[in-house]
Amino acid sequence: MNPPAALLPALRAIVGDAHVLxxxxxxxxxxxxxxxxxxxxxxxxxxxxTAQVAQVVQACAAAGVSIVPQGGNTGMVVGSTPDASGTQIVLSLTRMNAVRALDGGNLTITVEAGCVLQNLQEVCEKAGFLFPLSLASEGSCTIGGNLGTNAGGTQVVRYGNTRELCLGLEVVTA
Ligand SMILES: Cc1cc2nc3c(=O)[nH]c(=O)nc-3n(C[C@H](O)[C@H](O)[C@H](O)COP(=O)(O)OP(=O)(O)OC[C@H]3O[C@@H](n4cnc5c(N)ncnc54)[C@H](O)[C@@H]3O)c2cc1C
Structure with missing residues (x-):
């Protein structure tokens, strides 16, 4: 199925020319x-x-084009790369890498989906806290991918999988 010709211009209008590769x-x-x-x-x-993600998802849904979300692309099961058809959009979250807030009183941190795990760990450590999720890909993987895969890592027995470390999510659905 050929996606409507208007999709790529629409995506460029949403995220900017430089970010539709x-x-x-x-x-x-x-x-x-x-x-x-x-x-x-x-x-x-x-x-x-998040607003741009929502608009991209809306445009792709309207065009009948499927989306493959991607963080650090360190997953081991080919879940974050497109198939060979040339018809899927890779939605890379790597620009959404901000740490939005750290609340020491409530022991919570709010980060964007593309925040690299190691950055998150370092921000916590500087504030005197431990973010216990740790895996060998931590310099590249993102919290969105960690949650998508419910990653375990080296301290999983003590602290649980990523889902045990998550209090809430802001989610874009189709
Ligand atoms: C050296 C090495 C060591 C590893 N060690 C471990 C380990 O100890 N334990 C472990 O569990 N895993 C491990 N992994 C696997 C991998 O690092 C983890 O699965 C990690 O959680 C993936 O994060 P990512 O950002 O790279 O996700 P990606 O590979 O980009 O994506 C993984 C999946 O999540 C989806 N996804 C990504 N971002 C989002 C989002 N924002 N919203 C919705 N869906 C999204 C993707 O579509 C895909 O299905 C290791 C990998 C490497 C290379």
């Missing part, structure tokens, strides 16, 4: 971490806010 080397988005599967995306789209 269709050309050049897209290996980092289209090749899975274990280098077993190489996909082909219609475009890689990189929103900067």
């Amino acid at each position: 269709t050309e050049g080397d897209l290996t980092g988005y289209e090749l899975d971490w274990r280098k077993r599967e190489r996909g082909k995306s219609l475009a890689v789209v990189r929103p900067a806010s």
Whole structure:
């Protein structure tokens, strides 16, 4: 199925020309971490806010185009790369990497989906706290991907999987 020709211009209007990637080397988005599967995306789209994510999802849903969310692309099961059809959008959350707030009184931290796990750990450590999720990919993986996979890591027996560390989510649905 060919997506409506208007989709790519619509996506560019939402996130800006520079953040709808269709050309050049897209290996980092289209090749899975274990280098077993190489996909082909219609475009890689990189929103900067929840509002932009919502608009991108709405535009893709209207066009009947499926979306593959992607964080650090360190997953081991080819869940974060597109198939080979060239019809799927990779929705990369890496620009949404802010730490929004740390509440020491309530022992909570609020971060965007694309926040790299190591950044989150370091912000907590500087404030005198431990964020216990730790895995060898922590310099690249994102909290959105950690939640998507319910990652465990080296301290899972003591502190639980990522879902045990999460109090709430802001979610965009189709
Ligand atoms: C060296 C190494 C060590 C690892 N060690 C461990 C380990 O100890 N324990 C463990 O559990 N895993 C481990 N992993 C696997 C991987 O790092 C984790 O699964 C990690 O949680 C994936 O995060 P990511 O940001 O790279 O997600 P991605 O690989 O980008 O995505 C993973 C899945 O989550 C979805 N997703 C990503 N972001 C979002 C979002 N914002 N919203 C909705 N869905 C989203 C994707 O579509 C995909 O299905 C390891 C990987 C490597 C390379």
